[in-house]
Amino acid sequence: MDNLNIGRHISGQFNEDLERVINHVMQMGGLVEKQLSDALTSVYESDEELAKRVHANDYQVNKLEVSIDDECTRIIAKRQPAAGDLRLIMAIVKTIADLERIGDEAEKIAEVTLQSLGKDHKDLLQNLDNLGRRVLETLQTTLDAFTRMDVNAAIKIHRTDAKIDREYEALMRQLMTYMMEEPRSIPQIMTVIWSARALERIGDRCQNICEYIIYFVKGKVVRHTSPEDIKKLKDSTE
Amino acid sequence: MDNLNIGRHISGQFNEDLERVINHVMQMGGLVEKQLSDALTSVYESDEELAKRVHANDYQVNKLEVSIDDECTRIIAKRQPAAGDLRLIMAIVKTIADLERIGDEAEKIAEVTLQSLGKDHKDLLQNLDNLGRRVLETLQTTLDAFTRMDVNAAIKIHRTDAKIDREYEALMRQLMTYMMEEPRSIPQIMTVIWSARALERIGDRCQNICEYIIYFVKGKVVRHTSPEDIKKLKDSTE
Numbered sequence: 392m393d394n395l396n397i398g399r400h401i402s403g404q405f406n407e408d409l410e411r412v413i414n415h416v417m418q419m420g421g422l423v424e425k426q427l428s429d430a431l432t433s434v435y436e437s438d439e440e441l442a443k444r445v446h447a448n449d450y451q452v453n454k455l456e457v458s459i460d461d462e463c464t465r466i467i468a469k470r471q472p473a474a475g476d477l478r479l480i481m482a483i484v485k486t487i488a489d490l491e492r493i494g495d496e497a498e499k500i501a502e503v504t505l506q507s508l509g510k511d512h513k514d515l516l517q518n519l520d521n522l523g524r525r526v527l528e529t530l531q532t533t534l535d536a537f538t539r540m541d542v543n544a545a546i547k548i549h550r551t552d553a554k555i556d557r558e559y560e561a562l563m564r565q566l567m568t569y570m571m572e573e574p575r576s577i578p579q580i581m582t583v584i585w586s587a588r589a590l591e592r593i594g595d596r597c598q599n600i601c602e603y604i605i606y607f608v609k610g611k612v613v614r615h616t617s618p619e620d621i622k623k624l625k626d627s628t629e
Numbered sequence: 630m631d632n633l634n635i636g637r638h639i640s641g642q643f644n645e646d647l648e649r650v651i652n653h654v655m656q657m658g659g660l661v662e663k664q665l666s667d668a669l670t671s672v673y674e675s676d677e678e679l680a681k682r683v684h685a686n687d688y689q690v691n692k693l694e695v696s697i698d699d700e701c702t703r704i705i706a707k708r709q710p711a712a713g714d715l716r717l718i719m720a721i722v723k724t725i726a727d728l729e730r731i732g733d734e735a736e737k738i739a740e741v742t743l744q745s746l747g748k749d750h751k752d753l754l755q756n757l758d759n760l761g762r763r764v765l766e767t768l769q770t771t772l773d774a775f776t777r778m779d780v781n782a783a784i785k786i787h788r789t790d791a792k793i794d795r796e797y798e799a800l801m802r803q804l805m806t807y808m809m810e811e812p813r814s815i816p817q818i819m820t821v822i823w824s825a826r827a828l829e830r831i832g833d834r835c836q837n838i839c840e841y842i843i844y845f846v847k848g849k850v851v852r853h854t855s856p857e858d859i860k861k862l863k864d865s866t867e
Contacts, residue, residue, distance in 0.1 A: 453852070456852075457852060464715060464716070464719060467705060467715060468711045468712070468715055471709040473706045474706070477702060477705060477706055478702070481702055481722070484719070484722070485726070488723070488726070567815055567816060567819065570808060570812065570815050571812045571813070571815050572812075574808065574809045574810075574812045575809070577805055577808050577809050578805060581805065588826075614691070614694075614695060615688070615691040615692075615695065
């Protein structure tokens with residue numbers, strides 16, 4: 392946690408508050424990561440039990456979001472943080488909102504398993520899985536960057552989202568061709584389309600989290616900033 | 630602004646801060662409402678110029694989000710609000726995030742105009758427009774409830790989202806049938822599907838904003854709460 396400097400606070404109680412809330416965010420991140428990984432495995436291996444488990448476990452993600460959000464508001468009210476500390480709390484509040492939505496998307500992905508596609512579409516599932524594994528990796532590196540508040544890692548991840556988008560577009564074209572060739576399987580293909588879309592959105596949400604990291608460390612809002620300008624930020628830190 | 634009680638603050642400066650930020654949120658809400666309305670009109674009337682304007686105006690929504698967000702952080706740091714005041718600021722921070730995403734969805738809807746569907750699909754566009762007008766109305770009543778921090782209105786709007794979902798599902802079934810009957814028009818129909826999906830998500834985001842209103846007024850997080858439990862909240866205020 393190089394950039395967190397938790398130890399520098401005069402109030403030991405405040406340090407404890409911060410450490411506790413960051414641990415909870417990590418716990419939530421780990422859970423969301425597992426949900427996404429399980430959702431992908433359930434689709435690829437047609438494991439209905441696992442898909443149902445993903446569905447059933449979503450309430451845990453929701454519960455963590457509500458409790459961390461509450462924790463953050465209480466820290467602001469009690470400790471009246473300013474500058475960097477306040478930015479950290481605001482970054483956490485926004486990050487958990489995105490993590491919660493990533494959990495929702497994982498649930499949608501698991502739906503593909505429950506609406507079984509059959510063997511005919513193994514290649515589609517393979518391509519969906521490829522996209523999924525790339526997104527999962529992005530989520531993992533994002534959570535890792537968050538834990539260390541590593542702004543350079545955040546900027547790097549932010550740039551890789553374009554790759555996810557390209558892979559998503561390619562899959563989407565393939566899915567459309569399939570639907571045109573086999574109109575009867577349109578309802579099934581649509582489920583794959585929703586999953587692919589969910590993955591693309593998870594990529595976007597990882598980008599959001601990277602933006603919060605940059606906001607915390609640099610004190611600069613980079614949402615709606617061009618990738619080129621974000622890159623300049625990185626260069627200025629090296 | 631029955632529930633805002635801005636006048637009760639001892640610090641006149643704090644009142645001014647709060648009033649100013651709330652005015653900015655209303656301004657942002659008005660802009661987002663106009664973007665959605667213009668997007669729907671552009672689709673229904675195949676008005677490409679209007680669609681391009683929706684696209685071009687999105688930066689204004691983004692700019693407002695960044696500046697209001699910054700304003701909120703500065704108010705927290707300077708005025709150290711507690712209890713209700715802090716809840717209000719947190720509700721605003723979350724609301725503007727949802728408003729900004731509604732702006733993004735409006736932009737996606739305007740895309741349908743730019744990928745012209747032609748006269749053959751007038752009935753589909755009519756149904757999309759019906760769904761759109763219902764969602765626009767929901768956005769308007771949501772912004773109105775936010776302005777007055779009217780918890781009962783928020784609870785009522787929260788319940789109507791199920792209607793939007795039903796209308797969306799019906800449209801989606803119709804679109805799938807179309808694709809199966811006319812595989813050649815799949816790419817065009819897909820654009821309508823993305824728009825319908827965008828509308829459904831705007832409905833969800835209005836629900837989120839209603840939840841922030843309830844959170845501010847009742848001090849209770851109602852995300853992930855069943856509609857029945859939310860209704861009980863309303864009954865207890867009457």
